[in-house]
Amino acid sequence: MGEVSRGARALVVCPDIRGQKHDLDPGARLEEACGLALAIGIVVADATIVPVRQVRPGTLFGAGQVENIAIACEQHEAELVVVDGALSPIQQRNLEETLRRKVIDRTGLILEIFGERAATAEGRLQVELAHLDYQQSRLVRSWTHLERQRGGFGFLGGPGETQIEADRRMIRQRMARLRKELEQVRKTRALHRERRGGAPWPVIALVGYTNAGKSTLFNRLTGESVMAEDLLFATLDPTMRAIRLPGVEKAIMSDTVGFISDLPTQLVAAFRATLEEVTGADVIVHVRDMANPAAAAQKAQVLAVLGELGLVEGEGGESTIPIVEAWNKLDLLAEPDRERLREAAEGKDTIVPISAMTGEGVDALLARVDRLLTAGAKVHEFVLDAGEGQKIAWLHAHGQVLEDVEAEGGEGPRRRLLVRLTPKEFGRFESLAD
Template sequence: MSGFERSETDEFARGARALVIYPELPGRASVGPEARLAESEGLALAIGLNVIRKKHYRVRSPRAVTLLGGGQVEEIAEMGRDLEADLLIVDASLTAIQQRNLEERTGLKTIDRTGLILEIFGERAATAEGRLQVELAHLDYQAGRLVRSWTHLERQRGGFGFLGGPGETQIEADRRMIRDRMARLRRELEEVKRTRSLHRARRKRAPWPVIALVGYTNAGKSTLFNRLTRATVLAEDMLFATLDPTMRQITLPGVEKAILSDTVGFVSDLPMQLIAAFRATLEEVISADIIVHVRDISHPESDAQREDVLHILRDLGVLDDEQAGNQPRMVEIWNKLDLLDDDRRTELSGMAARDDNILMISAETGEGIDAFKAHLTALIAKGNDLRTVKLRTDNGAALAWLHGRGVVSRQYVDGDIVSVDVSLSRQLWGQFEKQFENQIERANA
């Protein structure tokens, strides 16, 4: 990350022994404690930590100094000593004071949920843009936590230039260095944003539909992406297996070309720093023609995960509250059918059959993929005008234009005339008629 390659877990190698604690706070529980602890363990495993114990605490009255109660903190400290733990992961947001006090009272290096997710993103970012976004998010997170409990800046200070006069305190120097670095990162990301805008504008001029996959992390988006594109995007049973966005060309029935985008998986309580930093990347979702919400329907907390995804999409401005349950350009995919027993499959099939915008698939086995593709074709064609165009059979340019931009439902030849039933938007019909006006034998609306 260009100056901040390692951070909170700096002194811990992969395999460090970690305790995972989930404090259930009043009014905060969206999923059950067991599911939340399992997800927290998955986050820790994603960066190679060794989870030796998980424990759920009910916190009736959060404490400003430690979040948890005094007896709970003592129990964690004793557990850490008995199990020879290196690290305490608190699956909640901690203030800088709470983090420092927990470290002092438990004797364990402590990170919260935001810090853990930032660590994963820092390790996974594969592109220059991804690294910029992660570094900006991490600096934003650390800017409010300068209580001299972190030392990696001191080791890397030489790379950031002059720190100030002799009267400047160390914390002030660190804060100023962070502000300056964040300002530079924001300027670089603005360039990225402008470049992305130009790419999107070019795609709109050569108007191929853009389909964006979104969903909770580990829902199977990358497996589906690979099946549709025959690509080899990393698709593992691991949280945040995909971080940097990937775009590929796909072919659908009657649609010669569409663009499919795989995006970072969402997670409950996704740090706001990351939502803000990745806004440029997630603008691919905002500008998409169709949003495919991929759900792991075999997961016991699938409904809660769905709400988390919709909440983040609202934060990004993709959905508004009125549209959240019935977004016109959104389709919901219930994935991982292969993991369901027969009774559950029958129950869910009945539920899905009552909603035209829900389809059931297994990206792993391919079940339901053909019906899903046909549904995408229908969504692309929705609102288009269906017309019959008659052209000479040797007019390859006009035929290629129609096949490349429209949904062709039928094509038949009579002598030297080919008739094509094709669906296009009104804007594209205008472009076609302007470009091939003298070559159309006859067009009926």
């Protein structure tokens, strides 16, 4: 995308528009906007909240406010202005002409981050689709680099077609191709999820607001070195690894993209398939940054997204999949605050205070998840012929075998097994036996 260069000095402006509701207060929004800028390697020279009583169609801000922004840019040697809100193409162009600097809005900034972070083929397709959707109304630069992919557009364009019309048509065609490719990727993911659904291993999905510490926890639990930096959107694509629990031989741990307030609609649609991974989980671990003053608002945002996926219902937030809250970042809190959180979590089955960084409380979290995964497990007795090695091996791999001895009586060698299985595992074994 290349619209923002790393190391660029920026003035971050958070417009506080009268009558416009947000999940976070202006201070928290400004802090988050600075975090977004830092995530793409931008140097935040200064940051300010600008109250907007009346939105100006041409510039968003009033003339005096635009002048103040220009002065601040000069004072802090900022070559870029980041506006934490949505700018129309006309507003963006007018601001750039007046300020004589590159101006980027919240959607453009998040797209830059997504473009840099996307690691899988699906992630890259989603980013490109969202970027084209955003860019087609702006067309601030020529898109002739796409013509190689469709064998030139001069002849097909017909006589008299302007450059902008040609660019728009190329973008639309490219978007149509991307949507087809994405549909294929989604089908493949659905097949993989179906296959995992038929597989014996339960899936644990880590979800949470961006920068809540999911990747750090994932690394601690799986021993993997997934990118875990103190940056917003450090993870964009779900990463899956196997882990072991006391009562479960093998479980799949999935680290997902972080949620964020006021995510632009183009991006919600583009990243739906990434979040769909959560719908196939057996247990959801909601990682929360309890050192953040906006922790409650962030929780509401996460639950809203889970609600859109059909995983949380009603005002009480009843979940269709068990959810455990991991109250993270205890290490960043003062001792009285840590103690207060421990007391608040005491006696609650769905809350475990932890520090993914130091490892405090992580064993308790695993024990809680293990209990949820093995809830309803019963001990079953099986008597199998020695020749049914596949079934015996399956029970050893997927259940908790309490006893495996030779069975007495009957013709030929047989084995008697006492195995603890969850209802789900027992159903799978029954279908295997059929």
